[in-house]
Amino acid sequence: MFSILSKSLKTGIVTKKDPFSSRPPFGFPVIDFKACTGCDDCVTVCPTAALQTDRPAADRKTLSLSYALCIQCRECVEACPERAIHPGRELEVAAYSREQLTQRASFDVDGTGRASFRGMEALPGPSLEESAAKLKERIKGRLGRSLHVRQVDAGSCNGCELEIIATANPVFDLERFGIHFVASPRHADVLLVTGPVTRNMEIALRRTYEATPEPRVVVAVGACGCSGGIFGEGTYASLGGVDRIVPVDVYVPGCPPRPHAILNGLLVAMGIREAHSGPGGGETAPEPVSAGAPNLRRPLIPVLARGTPE
Numbered sequence: 001m002f003s004i005l006s007k008s009l010k011t012g013i014v015t016k017k018d019p020f021s022s023r024p025p026f027g028f029p030v031i032d033f034k035a036c037t038g039c040d041d042c043v044t045v046c047p048t049a050a051l052q053t054d055r056p057a058a059d060r061k062t063l064s065l066s067y068a069l070c071i072q073c074r075e076c077v078e079a080c081p082e083r084a085i086h087p088g089r090e091l092e093v094a095a096y097s098r099e100q101l102t103q104r105a106s107f108d109v110d111g112t113g114r115a116s117f118r119g120m121e122a123l124p125g126p127s128l129e130e131s132a133a134k135l136k137e138r139i140k141g142r143l144g145r146s147l148h149v150r151q152v153d154a155g156s157c158n159g160c161e162l163e164i165i166a167t168a169n170p171v172f173d174l175e176r177f178g179i180h181f182v183a184s185p186r187h188a189d190v191l192l193v194t195g196p197v198t199r200n201m202e203i204a205l206r207r208t209y210e211a212t213p214e215p216r217v218v219v220a221v222g223a224c225g226c227s228g229g230i231f232g233e234g235t236y237a238s239l240g241g242v243d244r245i246v247p248v249d250v251y252v253p254g255c256p257p258r259p260h261a262i263l264n265g266l267l268v269a270m271g272i273r274e275a276h277s278g279p280g281g282g283e284t285a286p287e288p289v290s291a292g293a294p295n296l297r298r299p300l301i302p303v304l305a306r307g308t309p310e
């Protein structure tokens with residue numbers, strides 16, 4: 001007994017007061033679209049088609065980057081001859097739709113095939129603010145100050161599960177935010193779903209969703225949960241992202257997303273934190289590439305609007 005107490009005193013408190021204060025050495029890629037010359041080397045090496053290019057006219061082209069599909073492999077960073085892509089250090093990336101996790105730039109193409117940045121394109125669908133207001137309205141007064149979460153592994157490789165487990169360790173200690181994992185969907189407010197959804201898990205996921213009482217918020221975790229990730233969509237074994245089967249309220253991309261990102265996604269689902277749909281933060285990040293770039297930066301709001309425990 002004495003030795004346990006002595007060990008605890010020596011270890012001290014390991015729980016991070018602000019779980020979002022640390023930055024990983026690398027995260028999602030950040031593209032300086034102004035420096036891009038449209039060589040498409042990054043598109044060629046991207047294993048998940050997170051980077052895509054299109055040629056709507058002979059003198060125009062577009063380059064889009066989807067964080068929903070990105071597995072943070074950094075192949076594009078290595079491949080870019082112009083050094084226009086660097087790894088961002090942002091942790092708290094989350095959005096309310098796949099479109100909100102996509103950036104698309106358009107370029108003018110000259111006679112030699114070299115592209116020059118023209119501007120950022122707005123993608124269809126509601127803005128982060130509109131989606132946040134809609135979700136808030138749906139859960140208004142129904143979730144209170146605590147959240148019960150049922151985790152569903154709909155076909156993941158277990159990488160995401162390891163990070164989800166880490167959210168409950170003494171360092172992140174998600175229970176201090178009033179978030180608890182429960183064993184049954186009937187006791188849950190939120191389904192935290194990892195994917196891709198395999199054909200074998202389709203019915204189980206549907207039934208779990210139906211068993212969860214309203215307003216049953218769904219958070220898709222990982223590149224696989226957000227988009228099918230490296231496994232793709234509509235293959236012989238995999239149906240793809242969670243939204244192919246049940247409606248998704250919050251998307252937490254990454255392969256796997258770090259515990260901070262998962263915790264952030266749950267707080268976004270509770271309406272406590274703002275969603276931030278792309279990287280661009282961190283000490284080494286460059287200035288936003290364009291005034292028209294959607295959601296590259298947002299002011300970081302205080303960690304919690306409601307009392308952070310000491």
Ligand code: SF4
Nearest residue numbers: 046070071073074076
């Ligand atoms: S880091 Fe993301 S965008 Fe870049 S090559 Fe890998 S999957 Fe594609």
Ligand code: SF4
Nearest residue numbers: 156159222223224255
């Ligand atoms: S996102 Fe990555 S870690 Fe998570 S299930 Fe898919 S492959 Fe595994």
